[in-house]
Amino acid sequence: MSAIEVEGLTVRLDGTLIVDGVDLDVAEGEWVTVIGPNGAGKSTALRAIGGLLAFGGTVRWHGVPADRLSRRERAKAVATVLQSPVVPPAMRVFDYVLLGRTPFIPPLGRESAMDLAAVEEVLVALDLESFAGRRLETLSGGERQRVFLARALAQGAGILLLDEPTSALDIGHQQEVLELVDRLRAERGLTVLATMHDLTTAGEYADRMFLLAAGRVAASGTPAEVLTEPHLAEHYRVKVRIIEGDRGPLVVAVRG
Numbered sequence: 001m002s003a004i005e006v007e008g009l010t011v012r013l014d015g016t017l018i019v020d021g022v023d024l025d026v027a028e029g030e031w032v033t034v035i036g037p038n039g040a041g042k043s044t045a046l047r048a049i050g051g052l053l054a055f056g057g058t059v060r061w062h063g064v065p066a067d068r069l070s071r072r073e074r075a076k077a078v079a080t081v082l083q084s085p086v087v088p089p090a091m092r093v094f095d096y097v098l099l100g101r102t103p104f105i106p107p108l109g110r111e112s113a114m115d116l117a118a119v120e121e122v123l124v125a126l127d128l129e130s131f132a133g134r135r136l137e138t139l140s141g142g143e144r145q146r147v148f149l150a151r152a153l154a155q156g157a158g159i160l161l162l163d164e165p166t167s168a169l170d171i172g173h174q175q176e177v178l179e180l181v182d183r184l185r186a187e188r189g190l191t192v193l194a195t196m197h198d199l200t201t202a203g204e205y206a207d208r209m210f211l212l213a214a215g216r217v218a219a220s221g222t223p224a225e226v227l228t229e230p231h232l233a234e235h236y237r238v239k240v241r242i243i244e245g246d247r248g249p250l251v252v253a254v255r256g
């Protein structure tokens, strides 16, 4: 069964058509990555799929149309990590990650020992324990990006939507974060839909990819099928060389 089914997704922002009839599906436990040049509509499509933007077409999570679920049901089904989330001022890392547990806390109730344990667990997994008491605005960009992911993981949803989850991370933390998500996928059957710019890394982790260009799907398939010299030349206007790597195609931009 598909965890995510998207049919004819259309998004207009201030009257401009940004996402133009996208069909996409992600199987339970699958990792799908959307790539595409700047402005292609990747973030917009992801936000619509996450139920954070008004859209035309159909989005189903585990077979249920997204707009039929209550806020609480949505939060239990899907966790989204945006590129630049709005952060409450002066909030400490622990409390911010605890916000991920909001759907599990009864109205007017308090967090349980299980909620606190879930927060502790992700802080350890993401190498963030020593930051627990720090205010978010005092963290570096990469540290903050890991905190945003921590909040989404603490939410414990089965579907994880990640918009450029590693753009601010150094190469070590990049691998650490992606390996953690991949491990959770293997252990908990997490379904991942991500957008990424680093094409080699995108291809290493994705089962399938969608190449978006001007709001439409220009190519889809396995990383080897999507990451081809003609596709990248046409849509990124760049000359690349594709080298066969152990874990997928290595994409190298070449001059001229």
Ligand SMILES: Nc1ncnc2c1ncn2[C@@H]1O[C@H](COP(=O)(O)OP(=O)(O)OP(=O)(O)O)[C@@H](O)[C@H]1O
Pocket: 013, 014, 016, 018, 036, 037, 038, 039, 040, 041, 042, 043, 044, 045
């Ligand atoms: N309110 C708006 N009105 C008109 N156009 C908008 C509006 N908001 C965003 N856009 C445009 O929508 C397009 C798609 O933006 P989006 O952020 O989805 O692209 P993206 O593929 O994620 O790009 P990037 O790789 O640069 O993050 C961009 O050209 C952007 O300028």
